[in-house]
Amino acid sequence: MQPRLSICIATLNRGAFIGETLDTIVSQLRDDVELLIVDGASKDNTGEIVGKYAAADPRVRYVRLPVNSGVDRDYDIAVSHAQGEFCWLMTDDDLLKPGAIDRVVEALGDDVDLVVVNTEVRTVDFGGALRDTLVAAGADSTYAPEDADSLLVDAAHALSFIGCVVIRRSFWLARDRAAYYGSLFIHVGVIFQAQTPRTRVIAAPMITIRYGNAMWTPRGFEIWMFKWPSLVWSFDSVSSKAKARISAREPWRQLRKLWLYRSIGGYARDEYDRYLAERPMSAFKRVVSRAIAVVPATFANGMSSLYCGLFARHARMNIYDLSRSPHATFVSRAVARSAGY
Known part of the structure; x- marks a missing residue:
């Protein structure tokens, strides 16, 4: 039976964190959900840790790449290896809240191509709350393809975090992905490069982000001053007014x-x-x-x-x-x- 959902993680040298992440996922796995970890040639003990989960549960698959090709390409590879109808592009150091997988599967349907999973943001040790949610929504909401401006304005800050993206695999594969290799935000390029997908936003936070622990945090100036605005302003599917609300050019x-x-x-x-x-x-x-x-x-x-x-x-x-x-x-x-x- 084809899984309804593939949780896809691209990882690199995260042995210190990925076990805690996998614990929150594997404990929630269902028979219609698989977990796929693509390892971009880690040099630490990531492979050893992930291998134990894969050996213990047939719903967990581990793919180790011979070389690292960057986070964007690795997520694209993960989707290509996935078997699910939808792919949740999860991160390798954040945590799922209890009941998150059931809630996401419930939100999937023939009427959506993208589900945005709301998140909370906490300190690197999860001890302090920095933001209660990244999408300010009191209730679940939907966006039609003609609502691209509203989707960008309402959800862009959440979408800058790849873990909030659950996307129909066929939609992903039909889009240009190679153009966004190296952008660090391939998922945003897939969503906004042309007519946006039918979207549902889950208002309740289902993920806890470990803020400040991203592999590219030391490159923050380059990313937020150049890469992110360049990407946002490249989209013809949204208006300049909407783009300006997310980032100055x-x-x-x-x-x-x-x-x-x-x-x-x-x-x-x-x-x-x-x-x-x-x-x-x-x-x-x-x-x-x-x-x-x-x-x-x-x-x-x-x-x-x-x-x-x-x-x-x-x-x-x-x-x-x-x-x-x-x-x-x-x-x-x-x-x-x-x-x-």
């Missing part, structure tokens, strides 16, 4: 964003030279952008933390990032403690 022009990345250690002279030095900008912005890159990072961190503590205590992710920065100060740690982190 060139967010690196916003000096406050440069200051924040300097504060958390993501922007320095190397990033300026690599990404900004050759880009056109006014003389004033060039001077200030270069100056921010060399401001003492501890000073920037302290000032940003003080601002958050006084005026932006709702910016919980920023507060957490500041407190975990290698340039964290007693101010950032104090603000984080007062926020419960």
Whole structure:
């Protein structure tokens, strides 16, 4: 019998985390659900850990690739190996909430091609809550193909996290995927490159995200200043107004964003030279952008933390990032403690 759902995980060197993730999945598996882990040639004990689950449960399959080809291609490979009608593109370090698989299978139907699974965001040790949900929805909602603008505006922040995506396998395979290899957001490209799929959003969070633990976190400046906005603004299926609500076309022009990345250690002279030095900008912005890159990072961190503590205590992710920065100060740690982190 063809599985109704394949949970597809692409992983690399996550032996320290993947077992905890698999525990929350395997305990919920049903006869119509399979779990497929594609390993991009891990050099740690990931294979040993996953192999134990595969040996113990025939619904768990493990595919080890000879070389790593990047997270986008590895997820595409996982979908190609999957046998389910739908594929849940799950991550390798986050946790499913109890009852999550039953709830997702219940949401699948002939009238949908995409299910967006809402998530909560917690600290890296799961001890503190950073966001209760990534989609602000009081009840389950649906989006028709002509609702692309609303889907992007309502769900883009959740969709930047691949674990929220449950997609009809035939829909995925019918789209251009290779164009998005290297983007880190192949799933978003598949969804918005043309007419968007019939979509259902599950309002209740079914996943707990371990924030700040992504493999590409150290590349945050490149990703959120260039890769993500470039992707969002490439879609003809949504309006410029909707895209602007998700990301500025060139967010690196916003000096406050440069200051924040300097504060958390993501922007320095190397990033300026690599990404900004050759880009056109006014003389004033060039001077200030270069100056921010060399401001003492501890000073920037302290000032940003003080601002958050006084005026932006709702910016919980920023507060957490500041407190975990290698340039964290007693101010950032104090603000984080007062926020419960």
